[in-house]
Amino acid sequence: MKLPPPFSAEAASKLQQLIATKQTPFLALDLSVIKSRYDELEGGFPTADIYYAVKANPSDEVIEMLAAAGSSFDIASTQELDKVLQFGVAAERVSYGNTIKKASAVKYFFEKGVRLYATDSEADLINLSKNAPGSKVYIRVLTDGSEGADWPLSRKFGCNPEMAVELAVMARDLGLIPYGVSFHVGSQQRDIDVWDGAIAKVKVIFERLKQDFGITLELINMGGGFPANYLQKTNEFSTYAEEISRFLKEDFGEDVPKLILEPGRSLVGDAGVIVSEVVLISRKSSTALERWVYTDVGVFNGLIETLGEAIKYHIDTDKDGEVDEVILAGPTCDSIDIMYEQHKYELPLSLEIGDHIFWYSTGAYTTSYSSIEFNGFPPLEYHIL
Ligand SMILES: *Cc1c(COP(=O)(O)O)cnc(C)c1O
Numbered sequence: 001m002k003l004p005p006p007f008s009a010e011a012a013s014k015l016q017q018l019i020a021t022k023q024t025p026f027l028a029l030d031l032s033v034i035k036s037r038y039d040e041l042e043g044g045f046p047t048a049d050i051y052y053a054v055k056a057n058p059s060d061e062v063i064e065m066l067a068a069a070g071s072s073f074d075i076a077s078t079q080e081l082d083k084v085l086q087f088g089v090a091a092e093r094v095s096y097g098n099t100i101k102k103a104s105a106v107k108y109f110f111e112k113g114v115r116l117y118a119t120d121s122e123a124d125l126i127n128l129s130k131n132a133p134g135s136k137v138y139i140r141v142l143t144d145g146s147e148g149a150d151w152p153l154s155r156k157f158g159c160n161p162e163m164a165v166e167l168a169v170m171a172r173d174l175g176l177i178p179y180g181v182s183f184h185v186g187s188q189q190r191d192i193d194v195w196d197g198a199i200a201k202v203k204v205i206f207e208r209l210k211q212d213f214g215i216t217l218e219l220i221n222m223g224g225g226f227p228a229n230y231l232q233k234t235n236e237f238s239t240y241a242e243e244i245s246r247f248l249k250e251d252f253g254e255d256v257p258k259l260i261l262e263p264g265r266s267l268v269g270d271a272g273v274i275v276s277e278v279v280l281i282s283r284k285s286s287t288a289l290e291r292w293v294y295t296d297v298g299v300f301n302g303l304i305e306t307l308g309e310a311i312k313y314h315i316d317t318d319k320d321g322e323v324d325e326v327i328l329a330g331p332t333c334d335s336i337d338i339m340y341e342q343h344k345y346e347l348p349l350s351l352e353i354g355d356h357i358f359w360y361s362t363g364a365y366t367t368s369y370s371s372i373e374f375n376g377f378p379p380l381e382y383h384i385l
Pocket of ligand 1: 053055056074097098153184186187188223224225226262263264265266
């Protein structure tokens with residue numbers, strides 16, 4: 001079993017045991033990799049508070065380990081909140097980062113003690129003022145440059161800077177505490193300069209509120225966006241940390257505000273490998289050049305981020321030898337269940353039905369994005385290495 005870095009030899013032998021005893025497909029997760037990514041993030045941004053974005057991988061073991069490591073949590077629903085609180089995380093270590101909230105949900109968060117909320121609209125601010133009175137709010141702004149992100153999160157969330165100023169003033173007038181500004185540059189953001197533009201925008205909002213309204217904001221929530229290791233190259237995390245710290249210094253000098261980071265993908269992505277089995281190999285005609293390789297993992301049970309071939313995972317098999325182009329597809333009766341057709345992966349010609357295909361860096365947005373029973377296939381299982 002060849003299991004490349006960041007996995008240890010011990011993890012490789014545990015994976016071997018799982019393969020011998022468990023049904024595929026499954027995700028194998030190495031918590032020690034998550035811990036080292038967490039430590040690396042803390043090292044790169046020593047003054048920032050880390051709020052893990054639970055949606056990336058909500059497994060109990062991940063939450064428990066990060067809670068013990070001192071992480072805070074970015075939460076989007078009452079269900080995620082319950083899950084995190086159950087591990088003894090104090091409500092002060094939770095931020096309700098979803099700008100789309102029911103009144104009943106806000107009430108629930110407030111009753112549980114959460115006092116930090118994201119917002120990007122008037123109606124949501126009014127909801128917060130009624131159901132979470134006196135709480136701290138940070139305003140999410142739209143960012144440019146989502147083209148550099150392989151899984152953009154823009155457009156749906158955030159408001160323009162002018163509106164952010166108005167919302168902060170309104171928050172104060174409604175008895176809330178206008179506390180800061182947030183942004184998310186898009187997930188798997190390969191263009192570090194996008195942070196520069198976002199931070200500059202935040203700076204303008206800070207200044208305007210101070211000069212025109214006497215409001216001093218204290219927080220920049222820089223969201224997520226740090227990369228995992230996929231086919232398309234990215235800079236090292238240390239380069240992200242150095243560059244972003246430089247951007248902050250350029251705009252804020254010695255008075256860099258309190259910082260929050262909300263990593264999801266970069267903490268858990270590389271810690272996971274999906275083990276799948278080849279169900280079928282076929283050609284569409286006797287002269288077809290490409291083989292279709294159908295695996296028991298697909299778009300509906302873990303690989304939804306392959307939609308539009310947005311995320312291209314490193315993959316491998318347990319076979320060697322001469323390779324040729326394949327189209328990779330999942331096991332269900334839906335024709336969107338094709339992972340890669342435009343991008344031509346090459347797999348060994350010796351690959352056979354029943355062989356394994358390994359999907360690396362699949363710790364993020366796989367188990368949590370699985371459908372419940374499309375065609376009867378269960379959600380992606382996971383095991384801890
Ligand atoms: C999804 C999400 C994150 C995590 O983003 P990654 O790119 O996975 O790190 C952080 N903050 C918010 C508000 C999110 O919605």
